[in-house]
Amino acid sequence: MKQPVRVTVTGAAGQICYSLLFRIASGEMLGNDQPVILNLLEITPALKVCEAVAMELNDCAFPLVKDIVVTDDPAVAFKDSQIGLMVGAKPRGPGMERKDLIADNGKIFSSLGKVINEVADKNIKICVVGNPANTNAFILAANAPSINQRNITALTRLDHNRALYQLAEKSGSDIAEIKKMIIWGNHSVTQVPDIAFATVAGDAAADKVDAAWAKDDFMPTVAKRGAAVIAARGSSSAASAANAVLDHMRDWCLGSESGDWVSMAVPSDGSYGVEKGLIYSYPVVCKDGDYEIVQGLEVSDFIKGKMDESEQELKEEREAVADLF
Amino acid sequence: MKQPVRVTVTGAAGQICYSLLFRIASGEMLGNDQPVILNLLEITPALKVCEAVAMELNDCAFPLVKDIVVTDDPAVAFKDSQIGLMVGAKPRGPGMERKDLIADNGKIFSSLGKVINEVADKNIKICVVGNPANTNAFILAANAPSINQRNITALTRLDHNRALYQLAEKSGSDIAEIKKMIIWGNHSVTQVPDIAFATVAGDAAADKVDAAWAKDDFMPTVAKRGAAVIAARGSSSAASAANAVLDHMRDWCLGSESGDWVSMAVPSDGSYGVEKGLIYSYPVVCKDGDYEIVQGLEVSDFIKGKMDESEQELKEEREAVADLF
Numbered sequence: 198m199k200q201p202v203r204v205t206v207t208g209a210a211g212q213i214c215y216s217l218l219f220r221i222a223s224g225e226m227l228g229n230d231q232p233v234i235l236n237l238l239e240i241t242p243a244l245k246v247c248e249a250v251a252m253e254l255n256d257c258a259f260p261l262v263k264d265i266v267v268t269d270d271p272a273v274a275f276k277d278s279q280i281g282l283m284v285g286a287k288p289r290g291p292g293m294e295r296k297d298l299i300a301d302n303g304k305i306f307s308s309l310g311k312v313i314n315e316v317a318d319k320n321i322k323i324c325v326v327g328n329p330a331n332t333n334a335f336i337l338a339a340n341a342p343s344i345n346q347r348n349i350t351a352l353t354r355l356d357h358n359r360a361l362y363q364l365a366e367k368s369g370s371d372i373a374e375i376k377k378m379i380i381w382g383n384h385s386v387t388q389v390p391d392i393a394f395a396t397v398a399g400d401a402a403a404d405k406v407d408a409a410w411a412k413d414d415f416m417p418t419v420a421k422r423g424a425a426v427i428a429a430r431g432s433s434s435a436a437s438a439a440n441a442v443l444d445h446m447r448d449w450c451l452g453s454e455s456g457d458w459v460s461m462a463v464p465s466d467g468s469y470g471v472e473k474g475l476i477y478s479y480p481v482v483c484k485d486g487d488y489e490i491v492q493g494l495e496v497s498d499f500i501k502g503k504m505d506e507s508e509q510e511l512k513e514e515r516e517a518v519a520d521l522f
Numbered sequence: 523m524k525q526p527v528r529v530t531v532t533g534a535a536g537q538i539c540y541s542l543l544f545r546i547a548s549g550e551m552l553g554n555d556q557p558v559i560l561n562l563l564e565i566t567p568a569l570k571v572c573e574a575v576a577m578e579l580n581d582c583a584f585p586l587v588k589d590i591v592v593t594d595d596p597a598v599a600f601k602d603s604q605i606g607l608m609v610g611a612k613p614r615g616p617g618m619e620r621k622d623l624i625a626d627n628g629k630i631f632s633s634l635g636k637v638i639n640e641v642a643d644k645n646i647k648i649c650v651v652g653n654p655a656n657t658n659a660f661i662l663a664a665n666a667p668s669i670n671q672r673n674i675t676a677l678t679r680l681d682h683n684r685a686l687y688q689l690a691e692k693s694g695s696d697i698a699e700i701k702k703m704i705i706w707g708n709h710s711v712t713q714v715p716d717i718a719f720a721t722v723a724g725d726a727a728a729d730k731v732d733a734a735w736a737k738d739d740f741m742p743t744v745a746k747r748g749a750a751v752i753a754a755r756g757s758s759s760a761a762s763a764a765n766a767v768l769d770h771m772r773d774w775c776l777g778s779e780s781g782d783w784v785s786m787a788v789p790s791d792g793s794y795g796v797e798k799g800l801i802y803s804y805p806v807v808c809k810d811g812d813y814e815i816v817q818g819l820e821v822s823d824f825i826k827g828k829m830d831e832s833e834q835e836l837k838e839e840r841e842a843v844a845d846l847f
Contacts, residue, residue, distance in 0.1 A: 216544065219761045223550060249755030253762035256747065258683040258690075260698035358583040365583075373585035422581065430574030436544045437578035 201232040201263045203318075205278040207309070208285025209237035209267075210246040212432070213326065216439035217282070218250065222259040226443045227450055234264045238274035238285070271312040278317045280450075282442055283309070283337070286327025296517050299329055303518035306333040310340025319344055324445050325351040326438065330384045331462050331476040332514040338464065338476070339522030347487075350449075351462035353388065353478035355434065355441035356380045360390045360419045364397070367415070368405040374398040379480045380419075380460040381469075381500070382507025383514075388478065389503040390419040394494055412499075453483040458491050469496065469504065475511050526557040526588045528643075530603040532634070533610025533652065534562035534592075535571040537757065541764035542607070543575065547584040551768045552775055559589045563599035563610070596637040603642045605775075607767055608634070608662070611652025621842050624654055628843035631658040635665025644669055649770050650676040651763065655709045656787050656801040657839040663789065663801070664847030672812075675774075676787035678713065678803035680759065680766035681705045684747045685715045688740055689722070693730040699723040704805045705744075705785035706794075706825070707832025708839075713803065714828040715744040719819060737824075778808040783816050794821065794829065800836050 204221060206214055214237075220226065221233060235254070239247040244267065251265045268274050275281065287305065289298045306325070313321065321344060325334040330351040338349040357380050365372045376396045381389035392411055395402035403411070418425075426434045445461060453459050462478040465471040468490045469479070480491040496504070529546060531539055539562075545551065546558060560579070564572040569592065576590045593599050600606065612626045631650070638646065646669060650659040655676035663674040682705045690697045701721045706714035717736055720727035728736075743750075751759045770786060778784050787803040790796040793815045794804070805816040821829070 215761060216541065219541065219765055220545065220548070223545070223765070225548060225550070246755060249751060250761075252751055252754055253759055255687045255691075256680065256684045256751070256759065256762040257765040258686040258697045260696070262697075355581065359581045361583040362580045366580075371585070372583045372587075426574060426577055426581070429577055430571060434578055434581070436540060436575075437581040440544055440548070440582040 199231055201234045202227055202280060203234045203236060203278050204280040204282065205236040205238060205274050206282045206284060207238045207274070208327065210239045210243040210250060211284065212435035213284050213438050213442075215250065216436040217284070217442055218254060219257065220439065220443055222254055222257065222262045224261050226447050229261075232261045232263045234266070235262060236266045236268070236274045236278060238271060239267070239269055240285075241269045244269055271309055272316050275313050275317045278313075278321055280446065281313065281317065281321050281323040282446070283323060283325040283327055283333070284442070286333065299332060299514055299517045302327065302329065302333055303336050303521045306336045307340045307521040310337035313337070314341035314343050317344065320348060322446065322449060323349045324442060325349075326442055328384070329514055331478075331511055332518065334462065334476040335474075335515060336518055336521050346464055349464065349476070350445075351384060351476050352438075352441055352445055353380045353384050353460045353462045354445040355438050356384060356388055356390065356419060357460040358437070358441055358444065359422045360392075360415070363415055363418055364392060364395060364402060364406070367410065368397050368402065370397045370405075375402070376457040377480070378460070380478045381504045382478055383511050384462060384478065385507075385510060386420045387503075387507040387510045388420050389500060389507055390416050391500050393497060393500060448483045449488060450486055452485070453481075458482050461488060463488065463490065466490065468492065471504070471508050472512070475508065475515070477508065477511065524556055526559045527552055527605060528559045528561060528603050529605040529607065530561040530563060530599050531607045531609060532563045532599070535564045535568040535575060536609065537760035538609050538651065538763050538767075540575065541761040542609070542767055543579060544582065545764065545768055547579055547582065547587050549586050551772050554586075557586045557588045559591070560587060561591045561593070561599045561603060563596060564592070564594055565610075566594045569594055596634055597641050600638050600642045603638075603646055605771065606638065606642065606646050606648040607771070608648060608650040608652055608658065609767070611658065624657060624839055624842045627652065627654065627658055628661050628846045631661040632665045632846040635662040638662070639666035639668050642669065645673060647771065647774060648674045649767060650674075651767055653709070654839055656803075656836055657843065659787065659801040660799075660840060661843055661846050671789055674789065674801070675770075676709060676801050677763075677766060677770055678705045678709050678785045678787045679770040680763050681709060681713055681715065681744060682785040683762070683766055683769065685717075685740070685744045688743055689717060689720060689727060689731070692735060692740070693722050693727065695722045695730070700727070701782040702805070703785070705803045706829045707803055708836050709787060709803065710832075710835060711745045712828075712832040712835045713745050714825060714832055715741050716825050718822060718825060773808045774813060775811055777810070778806075783807050786813060788813065788815070791815065793817065796829070796833050797837070800833065800840070802833065802836065
């Protein structure tokens with residue numbers, strides 16, 4: 198039997214985690230042969246509900262779950278942690294400006310970064326889900342200099358999966374036939390869903406759908422899908438977000454599918470002219486517990502313009518929290 | 523590629539299904555190589571939320587999901603259906619007697635039974651989750667005479683899994699080391715959790731825990747665990763119930779673990795003196811898409827007395843809905 202992996206989940210009493218934790222526990226993230234220890238972090242007022250989640254996890258009799266720790270102390274939650282799923286964040290309240298949201302969450306993530314820097318495994322793999330995800334990851338990284346910086350990432354897999362579905366639907370094809378989708382940039386409305394390199398059953402996607410659809414329909418539909426789900430559901434995406442977290446971390450740990458790539462927001466190494474250090478979504482290939490940014494794609498001027506706008510937004514978000522790093 | 527299996531889920535916009543559907547879609551119920559078509563049935567006022575669930579399922583880009591049908595028409599939802607997960611039921615309202623609850627749900631399940639009788643696959647495998655689950659399954663069966671009656675079952679796997687956890691916790695052992703747990707009877711507080719034949723790492727459980735604990739602590743704790751979760755969580759078990767549905771149906775379809783058994787409420791064939799036809803929870807072994815009640819266990823007088831009480835309750839529940847079959 199393998200040694201258990203210690204997985205820390207923040208915002209553990211919330212809706213995304215209620216969809217996420219049971220699937221981690223059943224082996225969907227790290228495999229059916231990988232035991233886990235689940236560290237559930239919540240703010241103090243939510244501890245009681247968090248304990249109830251732990252009760253239900255126990256009531257599933259998952260053979261892979263070796264221990265469950267419920268705590269409101271980040272130093273306990275992240276002690277020796279090898280995987281950090283940063284789901285918890287302050288949501289945007291009524292009358293709140295985006296700038297205020299960034300500042301408030303910036304404080305949370307700078308504080309968590311400092312704790313992770315002290316107590317976590319130095320190679321902890323982190324996926325930030327709480328918004329603004331890319332900038333929260335940037336702040337966390339800046340406050341955790343002893344942690345392997347490559348491993349501090351943010352979630353754009355939900356956007357990637359939404360894009361796969363939209364293209365499958367439009368082209369009348371099976372999801373499994375679509376490869377090489379890309380989400381560039383920030384996990385926000387400036388994100389850049391790009392089908393320029395996508396294939397459908399081996400053929401170029403661009404030959405299956407017209408360019409006007411890709412630009413005027415596909416791109417805004419994917420970028421604004423979160424709002425559409427809220428309008429239909431009355432609350433924000435939870436199970437689909439949780440599913441994307443599983444996809445993100447499973448592929449990172451166990452490898453992405455051969456002949457395909459996935460989208461992850463990772464610290465830029467300057468690829469495609471993006472400023473080094475920004476947490477930017479790229480197409481990546483995962484292998485051996487690591488990822489590599491796909492290189493050498495010839496990006497059109499139209500897409501590059503959109504990529505620049507998303508980069509500019511990330512710089513402005515960084516500016517808004519400059520006091521935190 | 524295998525032909526898709528058509529799975530119908532009732533109460534599809536509710537909390538249990540929100541935990542259940544995404545795990546079915548990912549392959550956790552029928553296997554990673556088994557495509558599915560998901561038929562989501564809801565009452566008309568909940569259709570909008572149900573559509574939002576379908577949006578999120580699409581946004582997961584699950585390769586196994588070949589189609590999603592959202593409907594408020596049972597005849598559409600159950601047409602050619604091969605698996606029916608009967609999650610939806612009227613919950614108990616304030617001031618409502620259990621008898622009223624049984625009568626109201628009886629009407630729902632007799633009506634669904636008639637539709638299933640007409641339109642579903644004759645070998646549809648049914649798991650009733652909505653309470654009173656055993657009696658709802660009984661009414662459904664009585665109204666669906668053309669359906670393979672063996673295949674109309676109710677969920678006691680959540681009780682079984684809760685029992686596994688309690689024994690693991692008490693004996694300080696790993697969940698995976700515990701075999702041959704039993705839940706006898708009705709999925710209600712009269713259920714009979716029984717460790718008489720259970721083993722812990724190959725040894726008799728009775729040698730690991732004392733008899734007083736089994737009788738005075740274990741049995742009531744398992745039987746009343748649902749209420750304990752409600753008290754802690756503020757709402758009833760959802761993710762753990764969904765997990766038990768997956769376990770129930772996965773084992774039934776793909777086989778239970780060799781050397782172990784599971785608990786399912788199935789139509790009694792008279793085994794252990796229970797009246798034939800009552801939907802009663804037994805230890806069963808699953809193989810080749812079917813189940814067999816474990817025979818020849820020597821049940822103590824104490825347990826037999828409890829089993830009789832649970833059987834008596836099922837007869838009284840049946841009496842309360844005698845006009846429906």
